[in-house]
Amino acid sequence: MEGDCTEISAGGLQTSILVDDERVAHYGVQVEGNDDRGKATSWIASEVDKEFAINVSVKSLPKSNAYGVLVYIDGLLVSSSFFCADSDKRSRIITGVRISQTEKRKFMFGALEFLEDDSNAEAASAKTLGQIGIVLQTSTKPETRRPPDAPDSFVVPSHEKVYEGSSKGMAHQVKYSEPREDRLASPKKLFNLKDPFTVAKHVIKYRPLAMLQANGIVARPLPPAIERTPEAPSSTQSPALPRRSRKGKPAEGQVKTEAEAEAADPEERIRKRRRELMAELAKLEEEEDRLRASKRMGRTIKQEIKHEPRGTTASGEVIDLTI
Template sequence: MPDLGRFSCWVEVDGARLKEYSLEYSADGTEATCWIPSEVDKEFSVHWTDSNSTPSRTIYGYVKVDGMDCGGYPLLLVRAGGRWLGTGHRDSVSVSPTTRRSLLFGRQQFTDDDRFLDTSISPDLGTICPELDDVFVYRTPPMPRQYAALPSNAQKLHERSKKATGHSVQFGTEFRRYVPLGARIDITNTVAESLKRLAKFTFKYRPIDLLKANGIAPPDPPRPVPRPAAIEVIPDEDEEVIASKIKALQDQLAAIRKKTQRPVTKVKKEIKVEKSIFLPGEVIDLT
């Protein structure tokens, strides 16, 4: 998490803080820059804290995305551990007195139309820039509240543009905001004038594959190679030992065969002579 003295800031997606890479600080310690991974159609929120705030000062948190101003709010003060903790976050932008649009990462739009070659492109494209300022708040006569004029569609870039980053910040569908009963949120009578910038954070967002390809994020760990199945190796035996085992097996086989074979008995054939049923001298009449 980038820290500038008592100030901290981070970006969340799905309630989890995004990992930061290549964190750098300015020489005077008031600016921090890092890279974060972005994912298409994922809503995000920007969070900041002041670990040693005070009610005697008013600190505003401002956010710019791709160079577009998303407005600012005073930090909410909470008493914690004997000190005042200031907190704030931004996950959407007011576009009317009753509606807001969420912040999300979208796919960058490209075109081959040469008319877009000369289109002015913000140098802050591909960045989310929260800033914490010491401000002076004073009252004014009632005046209409200003709302962000957001583009209806994502800015198109020419396919040969050097500012191509893969993703850009876009805005979700309008949703109704909470409005206290009887409140006049379309009118304001206060102005916050910045006295001093206390801290500035710059989050450069890119697709994670692009961060890995450029050596900013570490590559994926190599997949483990499956180990080959173990092969049982039978050591060579002496030829005499092998011959002895073969002889023993042959003897066992011969013994088994001998037990299972029946002895062959030869039967002598005899001619049976039937006794005559005629008496000697008896005459047989064959007519």
Template sequence: MRFGDFSAHVVIEGEDVKEYEITVNSSGTQATCWIVSEVGKMFSVKWSCHSSKRPACQGVLTVDGIGCVRTCLLPMYNKDTAFCSVMHLGTKERDLMFCNLQLSDDEALLGKPVLSHLGKIKLGISQGTIRWEPSKAPESGSQLTSYRSIYHEKSVKKLSTHCVGFGPEREHSIPSRVWEFVPNQDPPFEFIFEYRPIGILQANGIAPRSAPAIPTTLSDSSSGMQKTQSGVLERIALLENEMKRLRGQAHDETEDRKPKRIKKEHTEKRPLVHGEVIDLT
């Protein structure tokens, strides 16, 4: 999304996530859109200032109403883009990722209110000045080991079944100086990304349904038909040769089974003489 001198995008695996139904409020200070969330995918929020003459800018990221991290763009460093990709906790940091919301059918949870910020990633950008201060000793320990609440499945039926989770803790270095941001009189800008599973966005007509796969070009289709036809003709030729072989084999076996004619020995006949004795032994 982009409006005014600022833009912001959710990034997954190095790619900007597709945004649906972008809206801007009447005062021009808040932009909202829908994005697809995928369980197990880590993400970050990239934001930029496109003004050639800009003051110092600070971006503050919150997820599901939980403050995560602040980043700053300073004119002196000639950088126009910053990334919010982690939750900072004192000397620890944790990656941002999409997770399944914990649901239950326990009737005791039916009256529990659902957080209004659930399913929302919000980046607030302010303009002002920076005042540098020495770093203070940060608080240690994690505040998010058990932050996720359990909701009744009916309570979030029309909302998201996903939430933002956090990866394993790891150490991060603390700079020797930190800034204190002093905003000016300009109203802050807000970018709100409402995330849902793809099925919910499609069911609500926000994201288009997947179209069935078709051949990309006519030539691809023709090539596939030619390959199929060639295979059929080859199979027909093989079957014809096999039939010829079987016919020949059947003919040979028929010839072998024909009865053999016995050749009779030729004997000369002579007339019988009266009184002659014939030996019959």
């Protein structure tokens, strides 16, 4: 399905979401600011149990600065990436969270679970659900430090159920797959940004496709064309012959042109079908009026016929009807 684009860009940061190794469509894209500093928002369609990844790039930004990219999912910081100044590596694909030096858990969309009552509504609904946030920071003074002996591991949060009244029409949330083997190559050094400032923010809101269509964010697909079955000609009516050109051949050019016009313009096909249905409706209404008029006329004729009382004649009397 086509959308506004498959990548959003603002403040020198490019972001795309990958599902099955393909970029998904972004809808309702809005961009504020300029190339130096900006904010972008968009919508994507989510599907339960589908894994996804986040592709971030700073290829358009100057190499004189160092950059850090922070990724938030449902309000929780899940990743921080660092791009060194003068480095040729200017993009990164973030697939999930690391739970150990040898295992990761992939991002995936899941169904939102609801509480049966609102007893824990305040705590459960405090999260920022339904959105992926990417923040780009930069600094001209990056700092280096030695990595720890045991790198930090991400603690996967337990998914709290949400009170339905505070879900704001959402149906999905991000969950995490079962652990997958993914060995980490120990870095020789780590980096920090000293006195960083934010240059870009991207907010990607995910919802089920049907919900995006219901809210007018994604256009609904056009209904399929209804093919009419040609009526068989009656025994008293000769079949219609195709119109022939001056050389005696059917004028196929005109028929082909109309078919091509309908294929190129789906709305014209719908308008044509509507005209046909309106014509059929008019014929049915006309036939119904004739039937009603016929019934009314029958009742009128019966009322006009009056039955005269029978005359009585004497026994054996003969009535002469001759003139």
